[in-house]
Amino acid sequence: MAEIVSARVIVTCPGRNFVTLKIETKDGITGIGDATLNGRELAVAAYLNDHVIPMLIGRDAHRIEDIWQFLYKGAYWRRGPVTMSAIAAVDMALWDIKGKVAGLPLYQLLGGASRDGCMVYGHANGRDIAETVSNALAYQEQGYKAIRLQSGVPGLAATYGVSKDKYFYEPADAALPTESLWSTEKYMRSVEPLFKAARDALGWDVHLLHDVHHRCTPVEAGRLGKDIEPYRPFWLEDATPAENQAGFRTIRQHTTTPLAVGEIFNSIWDCKQLIEEQLIDYIRATVVHAGGITHLRRIASFADLYQVRTGCHGATDLSPVCMAAALHFGISVPNFGVQEYMRHSQETDAVFPHSYSFKDGLMHPGDAPGLGVEIDEKLAATFEYKRAYLPVARLEDGTMFSW
Numbered sequence: 001m002a003e004i005v006s007a008r009v010i011v012t013c014p015g016r017n018f019v020t021l022k023i024e025t026k027d028g029i030t031g032i033g034d035a036t037l038n039g040r041e042l043a044v045a046a047y048l049n050d051h052v053i054p055m056l057i058g059r060d061a062h063r064i065e066d067i068w069q070f071l072y073k074g075a076y077w078r079r080g081p082v083t084m085s086a087i088a089a090v091d092m093a094l095w096d097i098k099g100k101v102a103g104l105p106l107y108q109l110l111g112g113a114s115r116d117g118c119m120v121y122g123h124a125n126g127r128d129i130a131e132t133v134s135n136a137l138a139y140q141e142q143g144y145k146a147i148r149l150q151s152g153v154p155g156l157a158a159t160y161g162v163s164k165d166k167y168f169y170e171p172a173d174a175a176l177p178t179e180s181l182w183s184t185e186k187y188m189r190s191v192e193p194l195f196k197a198a199r200d201a202l203g204w205d206v207h208l209l210h211d212v213h214h215r216c217t218p219v220e221a222g223r224l225g226k227d228i229e230p231y232r233p234f235w236l237e238d239a240t241p242a243e244n245q246a247g248f249r250t251i252r253q254h255t256t257t258p259l260a261v262g263e264i265f266n267s268i269w270d271c272k273q274l275i276e277e278q279l280i281d282y283i284r285a286t287v288v289h290a291g292g293i294t295h296l297r298r299i300a301s302f303a304d305l306y307q308v309r310t311g312c313h314g315a316t317d318l319s320p321v322c323m324a325a326a327l328h329f330g331i332s333v334p335n336f337g338v339q340e341y342m343r344h345s346q347e348t349d350a351v352f353p354h355s356y357s358f359k360d361g362l363m364h365p366g367d368a369p370g371l372g373v374e375i376d377e378k379l380a381a382t383f384e385y386k387r388a389y390l391p392v393a394r395l396e397d398g399t400m401f402s403w
């Protein structure tokens with residue numbers, strides 16, 4: 001028995017907001033979990049503080065599965081991003097504690113390494129194709145084996161997903177949502193030339209990815225997938241909103257470009273039909289937003305039956321705690337595909353010292369016991385929460401649109 005004696009929520013903003021749960025046992029062992037939900041951070045903090053933490057005190061930290069089931073089934077109100085991020089934070093912290101008690105890095109408890117490291121992809125952005133391709137070349141020189149290409153769209157003032165900074169990208173950029181204009185027609189024409197230019201410059205020995213960010217209809221996505229087929233993309237991400245999972249049948253009928261979806265999914269139910277019908281190739285559900293390591297392993301096992309591989313979300317709004325958890329998961333899971341990797345800022349890395357590392361396009365979680373990441377609470381306390389929202393998009397006639 002490793003009795004939980006305390007659990008605390010730590011909110012910090014080292015350049016961007018992060019919510020972290022810290023659990024402590026009677027023996028003084030601590031574990032941490034990421035609970036960050038971009039733009040809705042304080043909702044998860046309140047859910048944890050007001051409704052989860054009181055139920056954790058006195059429980060056995062080693063009973064990870066039972067606590068997961070207790071929090072999921074016991075709430076009656078199941079799923080949803082706030083609930084599942086809170087459960088994920090508890091789950092990560094408990095796995096961290098178990099690893100520390102065992103004296104083993106978490107991946108050893110998950111079956112050990114299935115590979116040398118996790119292939120990651122970096123983000124190459126640019127205002128135009130030339131700039132995106134030149135940034136992609138820089139990633140290739142750093143050893144990346146996979147690169148996501150996002151470029152400004154001619155005729156549109158700003159495009160979500162295209163960073164103004166070469167290395168850091170913080171999508172939640174204002175205290176109230178900024179609004180940008182979107183045109184699918186203009187966008188659709190811009191993607192094929194981007195891939196052509198990238199293949200010409202980078203060659204064929206690097207994986208190229210692209211994120212549509214839920215902005216096409218299924219038939220538009222089918223067209224887009226077909227347009228870039230000659231350049232053999234690794235994947236087309238979030239081609240259409242996935243609330244209607246059957247919508248992906250239409251995309252599949254029109255293109256062999258591999259499809260990835262799921263960064264906003266919260267549970268196995270969000271991807272059940274997509275996986276069962278083999279409508280996707282990569283599932284992007286993440287540790288923090290999809291119920292923790294316990295639930296993500298369940299999703300991956302189910303996906304493996306259908307040859308669907310993992311491709312976890314890994315933007316900077318997921319903290320280094322989630323990154324560490326994702327790498328322990330990724331290095332051990334049999335059907336790993338790729339892991340998204342956007343470097344955190346120096347301030348964030350200082351608040352969350354970690355043992356994971358990058359080399360030759362692969363990342364390794366390191367061999368420190370547990371997750372191998374800590375939170376410097378003193379430093380964290382110097383960065384006060386700052387409300388920040390993701391932008392929104394409207395069509396050129398003013399209609400609200402997906403972004």
Ligand code: EZ4
Pocket residue numbers: 038161171211213263313315316317340390
């Ligand atoms: O928009 O993480 O693939 N990555 C992405 C991200 C998401 C943000 C939302 O919080 O789409 O940039």
Ligand code: CO
Pocket residue numbers: 211213237238263
């Ligand atoms: Co995305």
